[in-house]
Amino acid sequence: MNGNLHARAEVLAGAIALGEATDEQRIEYRAHIASCEGCLQSLGGERELERTHAYVGLAREAEVWEPDVRAPLLDRMNHAPRRVLRYGLGFLGVCLLISLIGHVVIGSGMALNQIKPTLDDPLVINYEGNRVVIERRSVRDRKPAVAAPALPRMVVSNTVVVLPRAPQKPAPNAPVSIRIKPQRAHVTTTRRELAMTAPAPVAAVTNSGKPASNIPIWRRSPRAALAEATVGPIAAHAEAIHNTLTVAPAYATRDAEPEGGEAAIMPRPNQIAYSEGAEGTTAFEVLVDEQGNAVKCVITKSSGWPVLDDAACAAAKRVHYRAKTTNGRPVQGVYRDAFTFRAAQPPE
Incomplete structure (x- = not known):
């Protein structure tokens, strides 16, 4: 307390x-x-x-403060000679180092200029105990350029088998009987290689010795087919033969076909088909509308390689077609074709 x-x-x-x-x-x-x-x-x-x-x-x-700067100044002045000496020696060391580097660079340049090597003599460089030898080679000593290997090529064969139409019978009251020689199934094969260039067709020779037309039978008009038909002997009706013959009317239906012929369809498979060596035959059908446009493509026989089937369908759908006509009126039709892909043999 x-x-x-x-x-x-x-x-x-x-x-x-x-x-x-x-x-x-x-x-x-x-x-x-x-x-x-x-x-x-x-x-x-x-x-x-x-x-x-x-x-x-x-x-x-009554107190008055007066700063005393004399003591710090005197202390700094006592240490100043040592500081000046230290700074001076450092500056001289830097100058000597710069001078040494300059002499080394200039001396190296003069030595290189005095060497003057030729193409036949190797270039020798000595630096800090390391010896580097550089050999110069003239242009004529270089190896010739090797040609790059040729890229793989693929041959596309267009094979179409078409059965000829049966001839139309003449009218019952026709005075002349015409017998048309039976026709065989016509096979058209076109080989194309990258640029899709077909070889020149060989002209067929008829019984009369005259070369037949280059147009396949299934592409000719009925009037031309009847004009080339062989007329048999007409001994029984010699009295009824007139100078004019009654010819059957033209077909009322024309199938769809690509504009420019079958060579207009040019499949171009993907690069993977070349690297994997894809081969096979692709058969397809193209649904063509009244305007001649490809509406749908269906693979009827696969080649076993989807890349080849896709290339055939893509090429068929890019082409414009002549629409199928019935009595001159365009209707929907189907175009059928097939392509055979095989790897081309490299040139010798």
């Missing part, structure tokens, strides 16, 4: 010395030092505290 009173007395003494104490605090401090001899001796009375505060204020106001 006494310790708290002494501490309280010290706080009150400080407040009185600063001039911040109230009247109640001053009365409390007076009562405490009146009863406590120790606090009176250590802290002093109220008037002594006020005088001490006044002296401290006067001393603070």
